[in-house]
Amino acid sequence: MTPATTPEDILAGLDPEQREAVLAPRGPVCILAGAGTGKTRAITHRVAYAVATGAVAPQHVLCVTFTARAAGELRGRLRALAGRGSGVEAVQARTFHAAALRQLGYFWSRVVGGEMPSLADNKFPLVSTAAARSGLRASNTEVRDLLAEIEWAKANMVTPEAYAVAAERAGRTPPRDGAQVAAVYAAYEEAKHRNGLVDFDDLLLLTAAAIEEHEDVADEVRARYRHLLVDEYQDVNPLQQRLLDAWLGDRDDLCVVGDDDQTIYSFTGASRDYLLGFTRRFPAATVVRLVRDYRSTPQVVDLANRVIAGDASRRGPAKRLVAQLPDGPAARMTEHDSEPEEARAVATRIRELIGAGTPLAEIAVLYRVNAQSQAYEAALAATGVPYLVRGGERFFDRREVREAVAALRAASRVEELEQLLARVHAALAERLGWRPDDAPTGAGAARDRWDALAALVGVAADLAATDPAADLPALVAELDQRIADQHVPTVAGVTLASLHAAKGLEWDAVFLVGLADGTLPIQHAATSDQVDEERRLLYVGITRARRHLSLSWALARAEGGRRTRTRSRFLDGLAGAPERVVPGRGARRTKGPAKCRVCGAPLMAAADRHLRRCAGCPADLDEALFDRLREWRKGRAAELGQPAYCVFTDVTLTAIAESRPTSVTELSAIPGVGGTKLDKFGAEVLALVSNG
Numbered sequence: 001m002t003p004a005t006t007p008e009d010i011l012a013g014l015d016p017e018q019r020e021a022v023l024a025p026r027g028p029v030c031i032l033a034g035a036g037t038g039k040t041r042a043i044t045h046r047v048a049y050a051v052a053t054g055a056v057a058p059q060h061v062l063c064v065t066f067t068a069r070a071a072g073e074l075r076g077r078l079r080a081l082a083g084r085g086s087g088v089e090a091v092q093a094r095t096f097h098a099a100a101l102r103q104l105g106y107f108w109s110r111v112v113g114g115e116m117p118s119l120a121d122n123k124f125p126l127v128s129t130a131a132a133r134s135g136l137r138a139s140n141t142e143v144r145d146l147l148a149e150i151e152w153a154k155a156n157m158v159t160p161e162a163y164a165v166a167a168e169r170a171g172r173t174p175p176r177d178g179a180q181v182a183a184v185y186a187a188y189e190e191a192k193h194r195n196g197l198v199d200f201d202d203l204l205l206l207t208a209a210a211i212e213e214h215e216d217v218a219d220e221v222r223a224r225y226r227h228l229l230v231d232e233y234q235d236v237n238p239l240q241q242r243l244l245d246a247w248l249g250d251r252d253d254l255c256v257v258g259d260d261d262q263t264i265y266s267f268t269g270a271s272r273d274y275l276l277g278f279t280r281r282f283p284a285a286t287v288v289r290l291v292r293d294y295r296s297t298p299q300v301v302d303l304a305n306r307v308i309a310g311d312a313s314r315r316g317p318a319k320r321l322v323a324q325l326p327d328g329p330a331a332r333m334t335e336h337d338s339e340p341e342e343a344r345a346v347a348t349r350i351r352e353l354i355g356a357g358t359p360l361a362e363i364a365v366l367y368r369v370n371a372q373s374q375a376y377e378a379a380l381a382a383t384g385v386p387y388l389v390r391g392g393e394r395f396f397d398r399r400e401v402r403e404a405v406a407a408l409r410a411a412s413r414v415e416e417l418e419q420l421l422a423r424v425h426a427a428l429a430e431r432l433g434w435r436p437d438d439a440p441t442g443a444g445a446a447r448d449r450w451d452a453l454a455a456l457v458g459v460a461a462d463l464a465a466t467d468p469a470a471d472l473p474a475l476v477a478e479l480d481q482r483i484a485d486q487h488v489p490t491v492a493g494v495t496l497a498s499l500h501a502a503k504g505l506e507w508d509a510v511f512l513v514g515l516a517d518g519t520l521p522i523q524h525a526a527t528s529d530q531v532d533e534e535r536r537l538l539y540v541g542i543t544r545a546r547r548h549l550s551l552s553w554a555l556a557r558a559e560g561g562r563r564t565r566t567r568s569r570f571l572d573g574l575a576g577a578p579e580r581v582v583p584g585r586g587a588r589r590t591k592g593p594a595k596c597r598v599c600g601a602p603l604m605a606a607a608d609r610h611l612r613r614c615a616g617c618p619a620d621l622d623e624a625l626f627d628r629l630r631e632w633r634k635g636r637a638a639e640l641g642q643p644a645y646c647v648f649t650d651v652t653l654t655a656i657a658e659s660r661p662t663s664v665t666e667l668s669a670i671p672g673v674g675g676t677k678l679d680k681f682g683a684e685v686l687a688l689v690s691n692g
Contacts, residue, residue, distance in 0.1 A: 010049045010081065018042045021288040022049050026056070026227070028282035029255040030275070034321045035262065035304070035543035036295025036506070042288075043229060043257055044077045050227070051088050058090040062225040062247070065095055066232045070504060074231070092225070096240050097200045100207040107217050111210045120197040123147055123188075130187035136180060145175035148268075150185050154201035155237040155269030160186035171527060204243045211246040222249050232504075233258035233278075237269035252282060261308050261319060264500060264537050266529075293321040295506055297328030300549050304542045306574055311539075313532040321543075331549040333571065338561060339375050339514070342554040346511050347379035350494060353509050353548065355649060355672035357680070359642070360386060362508035364495040366541050368520045372513065373496045380494060386643075390497035404456050409476050423472050424460045457641060499541045509548035512541045516553040516565040538570050619658060626657035628688050636681070647681065648672060660689055 011019060021031050021042040033039035047063065050056040065071045074093040082088035094102070101119070108116040120126060127147045131138040138146065149163075149172070158166045163185055164178030174181045192199065198206065211218045225247060230236070233256035236244070248254055256278060263272040279285050293301050301323035308319075336342035350363055365376050373389055380387045408424065460475050495507065499520075514520070521534035542549065551571065555563035598617035613619070630653060637644040648656075652672030661667040667686060668678050 007049055007052045010045055010052055014041075014045060015292055017288060017290050017292065018045070021290070022046045024255075024286040024288060026050075026253050028252045028278070028285035030278045030282075030285050030287045031255065031257040031290065032275075032287065032319070033257055033259055033290040034293065034319055035259065035540070036293040036301075036321070037290035038292070038294055039231075039257055039259075039290065040074065040077065042290060043231065043255070044074060044081055046255065047091060047229065048078060048082045048088060051082065051091070056227050058087045060224065060226040061091045061229070062099065062227070063091065063093040063229045064099060064231065064244070065093065066235055067504065068095055068098070070231060071095055071098070096243065097203055100203040100243060103221060104203055104207045104210065107210050107214075111214050111217060117196045117198045119203070120192060120195075120199045123150075123199055126191050126195075126197075127184065127188055130184045130191055133187045133191075134180065134183040136176065136184065138175075142175045146181060146184050149174050149181050150188055151201065152267070152269050153185060154199075154205075155239050157205070157239055157242070160189065173524065173526075201239060204239050208239075208243040208246040218246070218249065221247060222251070226251075227253050227255075229255045229257070231257050234260050234263045234272040234275045235265050235270045236274050237271065239269075241274055254282075261311070261536060262503065262540055264503065264533060264540055266533055289319075291319065291322050292324050294324050295546055296323065296543060297325050297547055298323035299328050299330050300542060300545050300547070303331050303549070303574065304539055307535065307542060307570060308539045310570065311532050311535055313529050325546075328547045331551060333574075334550065334552045335567065336552060336554045337563065338556045338559040339372075339554045340379075340559050342513060342552050343375035343379035344382075346376065346513060346550070346552065347383045347385065349511070349550065350380070350385055350509075351383055352671075354385070354646065355652060355677075357677040358508055358548070359646060360493050361495070362546075363511075364497060364502065364505075364507040364509070364544065365511045365513060366497055366499050366502050366544065367512075367514050368499055368522060368537070370498055372519075376496055376513070380496075386493040387496055388493040390495055390501045404453050405476075405479050408456075408472065408479065424457055424475065454641065461641060499537045502544050503540055506544050506546060508546045509550075510541065510545035511550045511552070512538070513552050514554070515551055515568040515571060516555075517568055518565065520568050520570070535570050538568070613658075621654065622657045622660060625660065625689060626653060628691075629653045629657060629685070632684065632688055636684075648677070656685060656689070661686065662689065 011022065014022060015038070018038055018041060021029070022045045024046075031039070031042060033042065043063070047061060051058045051061075063071070063074055065074060071093045075091070078088045078091060078093070092099070105116055108114075124143060124147060127150065128138065128143045131143060131146060136142075149167070152158075152172070153160075153163050153166070156166065156170075160182045163182040167174055167178050167181070176184075191197075192202075211221055228244070228247060230244065235258070244254075256275065258272075258275045260272045260275055263270065266272075279287060296304070301321050305320050334342075334345065336345060346365060350365075353363060354360065365373075367373065367376075377387065377389065456479070459478065495505075497505075499512075515538075520538060521531050525531045525534050553565070553567045555565050557565075596614045596617055598613045629648075630650075633644050633647045633653065636647050640647070649672060652670065655670045655672065656667070659666065659670060661670065664678065664682055664686070667673055667682055673682075
């Protein structure tokens with residue numbers, strides 16, 4: 001992308017609503033941005049345009065996000081959009097907590113004196129100790145639940161003394177009696193004070209108090225940050241809103257962006273009332289609605305619209321997204337006898353998508369609760385599909401990543417080579433033994449390590465594409481910034497994540513699994529508001545998909561168990577009868593099984609269907625052709641920076657070497673050679689066959 005250097009360049013390519021958001025004058029602005037409507041595009045262009053026209057000075061802009069990843073992405077997009085030398089690097093994009101920590105550290109000696117307390121980045125042991133001091137023998141699960149209650153109370157600025165009454169009024173279901181939770185909460189606060197610690201919520205409260213109670217602090221903060229932008233405003237809680245009010249003072253130069261249909265964190269204290277009540281607070285506010293969906297096919301968008309239309313708690317008419325992409329495949333709904341069978345069917349379908357050209361990193365399996373991941377980890381491992389569980393060990397904390405960054409940092413101190421990627425490959429090969437054409441097969445620790453290092457190479461490739469003059473020190477600086485932001489690169493593996501963890505992300509293919517009543521909506525969703533939030537959670541999951549969307553559920557937990565479950569009530573009326581998947585036979589709506597080209601018997605196993613013959617039938621493999629295909633695949637995979645099986649699997653290469661296709665039609669008939677791969681590799685494969 002050529003960096004934009006003029007205001008006209010920045011406005012180019014925006015749709016009418018995005019342009020309206022960018023050109024809205026300073027003052028209160030509310031952007032209601034539906035899923036996939038270009039929210040980040042609108043706000044980055046708004047900031048870049050304001051800087052380019054001189055309407056604002058970049059050092060006076062503070063953009064507040066909810067995740068370090070979002071903050072990093074926003075900074076990256078601003079740099080790419082405005083170009084070097086524009087001054088946009090001075091724009092501050094931080095999470096609430098990062099901004100508060102920075103400000104509190106600066107003002108602490110002035111308003112309190114002495115050294116600032118250390119940050120307790122792991123609250124679990126403190127809560128566990130507090131529970132024991134309160135006379136409770138709490139399991140790890142109970143400690144996590146107690147911690148959740150404490151975090152909810154602090155987000156709502158509820159003290160230990162007021163907790164029991166506030167929790168009952170809010171309809172909370174704490175793990176213990178309200179008075180007992182309050183006692184643990186009080187002991188937790190005492191433990192922090194005794195150890196000279198503050199937690200993340202304290203950062204917000206103390207920063208707000210410093211601004212509210214010290215006029216000189218307020219003047220300095222407000223002089224520095226004159227223009228405020230808040231992303232995901234529907235997720236703001238009362239404590240965050242208090243800090244935002246302190247930053248703002250009596251001014252109104254505030255732009256908020258959000259989508260009330262994606263409010264899924266009420267259980268933590270978040271409230272969409274601030275977003276929906278924005279125009280009551282600022283009657284003169286400019287309101288812009290983004291409804292053109294650029295992410296998903298019409299089939300996905302239509303399903304999302306129909307799901308969210310059932311939200312009984314919404315205010316006003318339902319917001320309908322308008323799809324901008326061409327048609328895609330219909331969403332699939334499948335019913336299974338048990339959870340393991342559901343997981344195996346999903347793994348089989350994922351293998352088919354990979355074989356047809358969908359990259360591993362563009363596939364996700366999303367579920368309501370983390371415990372559901374185990375069945376899918378087992379099923380994917382059994383089929384040799386690499387995966388990563390979102391929410392596990394942080395990417396930049398992994399040993400191999402820390403070693404790789406250290407290796408690149410050391411290499412950057414010596415004489416540079418002309419080509420950035422060549423230098424990166426050399427450094428990783430020399431110090432860590434990593435090579436792009438030596439990916440371990442299947443899943444496991446070795447594969448995870450290779451994929452993590454490949455992701456770092458991907459960062460280098462992206463940097464080289466955007467800045468041809470970039471060298472190794474520039475890459476190290478980029479990685480250091482990503483580490484600070486926890487801006488994780490894309491790793492080559494199928495993503496397994498909870499629906500909550502998937503918010504803000506998107507994939508080409510999404511599998512929404514375990515959609516049974518009692519799981520979604522979750523069993524403890526008792527009130528109508530809680531059930532409606534569960535519906536919004538499904539809506540968030542649906543809108544993560546760009547093209548392929550699959551929704552599935554199982555009638556029993558274990559194989560052979562009683563089939564007592566029913567599909568989620570949220571799916572009622574959305575489609576006709578679901579596909580019933582029978583073990584070993586696939587969906588009943590599909591055509592009959594393919595037959596062996598040698599003996600004519602039905603082919604049940606996926607590998608047999610790829611080969612188009614039974615495993616026991618005689619093979620007519622052209623071994624020389626197979627070797628040529630493998631050597632060609634190795635080279636193409638290295639060029640693309642992908643694992644070899646993402647080009648073609650061994651099974652597909654075997655089928656090609658046995659069938660020896662002589663035309664595009666014959667090649668396309670081989671399972672694993674989808675339209676995308678046919679376009680990308682078809683001519684090369686046919687040339688290899690004909691040169692035999």
